[in-house]
Amino acid sequence: MNIERLNINGTDIAVISSDGQVISGTQSALDLAMTVKYEAGTGNIAISKGLICEDFFVLSTGMAGEILQKFVNYHVRAAIYGDYSHYTSKPLRDFIYDSNRGKNFFFVATKEEAVQKPAETQ
Secondary structure (H helix, E strand, C coil), X not given: CEEEEEEECCEEEEEEECCCCCECCHHHHHHHHHHHHHHHCCCEEEEEHHHECHHHHCHHHCHHHHHHHHHHHCCCEEEEXXXXXXXXXXXXXXXXXXXXXXXXXXXXXXXXXXXXXXXXXX
C-alpha cells in the first residue's frame, strides 16, 4: 500500500494506492484509517473503489454501515472514487446519495473529485 499526501486548499488528504485490495472488512478499514492518521497526519482519505471488497457495496452485509460508523467515531473522512453505474440496488443508490449529502463519506467518479471533496466540506 502506498500513501500519497496532498494538500488541497489547506486540507491534507491521503491518496491510497495499492496493487491489491486494501479494505476487506471493518478491521482492515480501521487499520487503514489509523495508518493514514499516523503516517500522513490526516483523517482525510481518497481511495479507489477497486481497493475495496465488493461486499462493501452489498448493504445487507452491514459492512458499509460499520465502516462508516468507525470512520465517524475516529474523525476520518473518506472519498471513494470509481464507477457506480452498474449497481442496480436502490438501497445502495440511496446510501450513496445520502452519504454525498453529508460531510464524512463520499462516492465520486474520479480521483480528482475524491481529493477535492474533503477540502470542499471542511
